[in-house]
Amino acid sequence: MKKSVVFLSLAIFSLLLASCDPKEPEEVKPAVLTVNIDSKWGSDPFEVQQVYTDSYGNRVRVDNFQSYISMLTLIKNDGSEVLLKDFHLQNFMDATTLTFEAPVGVYTGVRFGVGVPATYNQHEDPAQYPSSHPLSVAGSQGMFWTWNTGYIFTKFEGKADTTGTEGADLLHNFTFHTGDTDGYSEFVSTSENIELKAGVTTAIGINFHVDQIFGSGPEGIDVSSDFNTSGATVLGLKFVGRLDDSITID
């Protein structure tokens, strides 16, 4: 009986000591980062299924614009990197805001791929992923080839009138499906100043400028002559380059 009382007293004393431990670390609130992915035509928001006139005088309507964004990463000012998201399928029908918790600090860069890196793309089976995964059969929303292996990195499809006739129907189809190892491009920006503070939400934007995808002159894509590609063809890689160049961070 006496022993039990002593043991109980010691236990209570220990608990009290533990609860008074001054070394217990204070909870550090992470920073919150929102990444808004959107598309623009000039300085205005771009709308899928709206008719625009490109620099070649073609009236173009993009009906489907989707891209895989891979390995979205923040680059810290000390050179270390924080992976925010491995895969995201962006449907440009609507802007998307992704929200992340990230370590506080100053970040000078953003890195991401447009497409799916080769290690996830070659001989990959979409059926192996759960339905919620962007690379799954359901989550990929048809962004994979079935006659060939691999994901379709970007689908950019629509119709155009290339005759220059006012009010003419958009009878000319254009289809750009990019993919294959060479069709993967990495966007890196190293001149950002993103300061993430504890408990504070910071926003950045990733914008795809659709008018710049079409571009102008011989470097651009005139859909009256260049309107159909699938995979890493010469035209496909040209499209990938234009898509990559159209991206801005703000």
Add this chain to the structure above:
Amino acid sequence: MCRNAIFILIILITSCTNPPQLHDAPFNIRVPGDFPAIVFPEGNEPTQLRVLLGRKLFYDKRLSAEKTMSCGTCHVASAAFTDGKKVNSGMHNLELKRNSPTLANMAWSPYFMMEGGVPTLELQALAPLHNSHEMGMNMMPAINVLNEDDALRELAKAAYGRDSIDPFVVTRSLAAFQRTFVSGDSRFDRHQLGLKNQLNEEELAGMNLFFSEKTQCSSCHAGELFTDFGIYNIGLYEVYEDVGLERKTHKTTDAGKFKTPTLRNIDLTAPYMHDGSMNSLEDVIELYNTGGKTHPNKDERMHPLNLTPEEKAQLLAFLKTLTDYNFVQNAMFLPLEE
């Protein structure tokens, strides 16, 4: 009496609430003695339930968007899993580009589709299911329908240990069933095993021609499988509407190249060529006899053979010995009677 009634009631309630347990066991695929061993993909070794599920799904029209087609629509067992049509016609009876290939001996194929772009039989299942002109556009609505079938869902759970029917289960089970399509019991095979009186004089002469330096047929239609799985241009056209391998590689030097098909059961799989453009084996033999049309990518082995009418008849007779009637009449390959 009362005690018996209670016992029966308990049995009835139990039978209503607990579906019968499904027990699985390995499925033994009989491999002909001179064939290589089948290498099964990890996680999809054949079992009784996996093959059974694949068999059900292979003939299940709910897998097509309009519930009008199954895999078995274009791959009919009695025609060595072809359909006798020039080219595949999908849901909307549109003429597609390619002839339905045989599914015989798929277990040994290192890649699939005529340009060889698909590396596994599991992945291949996605091709027709996701082709808007063949069976639909997206298999997910079909999968939702299948999951309403309690018995099928339970079978899928028991076969693959997953919560429901999903793309993994569909692609794996279809592949498991198709790997059972082994064909190696033709008269030619029996002759090779040393059985007497399997081939007549004409067929034997045709066999010798087939394996000769003169024709070089067996340099591509090689080995037990009668294919080397190579991808060649045989000079079928001067200009190819369907560019074949070029579609995959984007190289014009690959235009008109298609995978060597097996010749097993060839007498049952007319019409021939990637686009079903040749109606008879006589036409095919004549193409090889002339050496094919001029094309920069044509394989160098394609040159005029100068076969006599007798030799052509001998080759034809030999090709007909490659029919495996036990294969095309195998009841295990037919739809289950529900």
